[in-house]
Amino acid sequence: MKLQKYILPILAYFILTSCNTIALESYDIVIQNGQIIDLVTGKITNQDLYIRDGKIAKIESSGGEGRFKADKIIDASATYILPGFWDNHTHFRGGDSLISENKNLLPLFLANGITTVRDAGGDLTSSVMQWKKEIAAGSLDGPTIYTSGPKIDGPDGTWAGSLEVVTDEDITKALDSLESLQTDFVKLYDSRISGEAYLKTLKETDKRGLITSGHMPFTVTLKETVDAGIDAVEHLYYIMKGCSAVETEVTQMLKNKEIGFWEAMPLLMEGYQTSTAQNTFSLLKNKNVYVVPTLHIGKNLSYLDEVNHKDDPYLKYMGKGIIKSYKGRIKGALNASEKARKDRKELDRFFGTLTKSLNDAGVKLLAGSDSGAYNSYTYPGISLHKELQAMVQIGMTPLEALRTSAYNGAHYLKKDKAYGTIALGKQADLVLLDANPLEDIKNTQRINTVIQSSKIYNKEQLTTMLKSLIK
Structure with missing residues (x-):
């Protein structure tokens, strides 16, 4: 007991x-x-x-x-x-000689709180795919990468590595190739692609259920592009075109090769009409098309003739090859006519107003820096913060600007079940x-x-x- x-x-x-x-x-x-x-x-x-x-x-x-x-x-x-920031427009590119310099940029994103980037086309696809795997496995420091792989363009496109499309067969082969590579979205470019091939490509990607973003050849209208199924428009040139009362006339002039891209800019800006713009904003909103304003790089490039960047704090992180790639745009800015310089700066100011109008109309925006080789002094990492600041400077609230990063980025790529907010299971x-x-x-x-x-x-x-x- x-x-x-x-x-x-x-x-x-x-x-x-x-x-x-x-x-x-x-x-x-x-x-x-x-x-x-x-x-x-x-x-x-x-x-x-x-x-x-x-x-x-x-x-x-x-x-x-x-x-x-x-x-x-x-x-x-x-x-x-906050959710880790997303930079919704970056580039890894420059050919084999710049592979290591591009790879060295990856920690710059993390150091700036950017845990995800959207690579909007380049010529280093095999390397980018390898980095994606290593980052996912935890063996490489860098952001999660969503990539388009090579861009789709026409014959002899501006950017190396682009997939050239002319015929229906070319379009099928290009999209088959991108699906085989398991890219995350399709990026279209406008340097050489015909309007007909461009619209056919968009319609085919829509049939396949692929996510798209891109520039737009000025030989088509913005409404044609939206109706063909584009999911995101990169940069504001193309939005401005759809807001102009003279879009139809300017489009025909470009088809007739009477004017070029930059000659069309002042005509379209002068033809901006509030009622036309509001109809365009409603179309974009109703079709759930995202817009990537890239305001920071726009200002950077518009003032290359005035601003000396030799003391930029982030210049010391760039490799020699990437710095060398900046020379093309710098030379173009310094050699431009006085009128061209003035027009570029006026366009930059106009794009700020246009971005505010898009946001006020409920069109979804994506914060993207467009950082990478060739884009002079637009540095990976810090440039996203500059983009958010630019959005607030034109009248958006800080909360509205913050949404354009991780929140809208996750929704655009249909990754919102796993990313974009702080919630259970994410x-x-x-x-x-x-x-x-x-x-x-x-x-x-x-x-x-x-x-x-x-x-x-x-x-x-x-x-x-x-x-x-x-x-």
């Missing part, structure tokens, strides 16, 4: 402690006391995030006494947490900021920590990463 008196309490103790051990949940990362920003509503809530296997497994209000085990606990007090791609970006959009650069799935990059690691890239 005396033995039984001691055994029963001991058994009860072991049963209770065993149950507690079994109930203890395990996580890879727990982020406590963070200010979570809802990109839909703009609401900020104090919450704890629990991450397991690279995904958000639980979200709770901060201050609870839940018991758990975690490999890493991050005290996010006084930080603001990928744990996060950026922790030391200040509130809703109060000042420049605070997107106040990066404290970047989390990509289960990998953590703290401020010290990000600084070290940048220093290692200095050329």
Whole structure:
């Protein structure tokens, strides 16, 4: 009886402690006391995030006494947490001699809180596909890459590696090739492609259920392009064309080869008509077509004749080959006529107003930097933050600008079930900021920590990463 008196309490103790051990949940990362920003509503809530296997497994209000085990606990007090930024228009390109220089740019994105990029066409497809695999496997530091692979254009297109299409057979072969490569979307370019081949390509991609983006040959109208099924329009030249009351006449002049692309610009801008523009905005909105304004690079290139970039802080991260590739646009800007320079700057100002009008009309925008070789002084990483600032400068709210990055980017590529917001089951791609970006959009650069799935990059690691890239 005396033995039984001691055994029963001991058994009860072991049963209770065993149950507690079994109930203890395990996580890879727990982020406590963070200010979570809802990109839909703009609401900020104090919450704890629990991450397991690279995904958000639980979200709770901060201050609870839940018991758990975690490999890493991050005290996010006084930080603001967003989905990792998306740069929705970048380029990896320049030929075999620039493969290593392009690869060296990958950490620049992470150091700027960018966990995903959309590569809008280049000539390094095999390398980009390999980087994608290595990044996904965790063996290479860099953002998740969604790529179009080579662009589709006409014969002797401007960019090396483009797929040339003229006939229906060419279109079939090009799309078969891209599907075989398992690219994430189809990018069309306008340097040599005919209007007929362009529209046929769009219609065929639509039949196949492929996502598209692109420029637009000026020998077709914007409505024809939208009706053919384009999903995103890169840059504002083509939107402006669809907002002009003289689009039909200018299109015919281009078909007759009476004028060229740049000669058409002032005619279209002068012909801008509010009623035409509103009809175009409604068409874009109703057809769910996204627009990529690329305001920052537009200003960069418009003022190459005035601004000396030799002391740019990010120039030191660029390889010699990439810097050399900048010379073409610089030479073009310096050799341009006075009228051409004036027209370019006027166009830049007009595009700011057009972007605000698009946003006010409910057209979905995508923040993209257009960074990469040949695009002079538009640096990977930091240029996305400059793009967000440009959006706010023309009158968008910080919340509206922030939505154009991860939120709209995920929806455009149909990845919104896994990305774009901080929610249960979504990928744990996060950026922790030391200040509130809703109060000042420049605070997107106040990066404290970047989390990509289960990998953590703290401020010290990000600084070290940048220093290692200095050329």
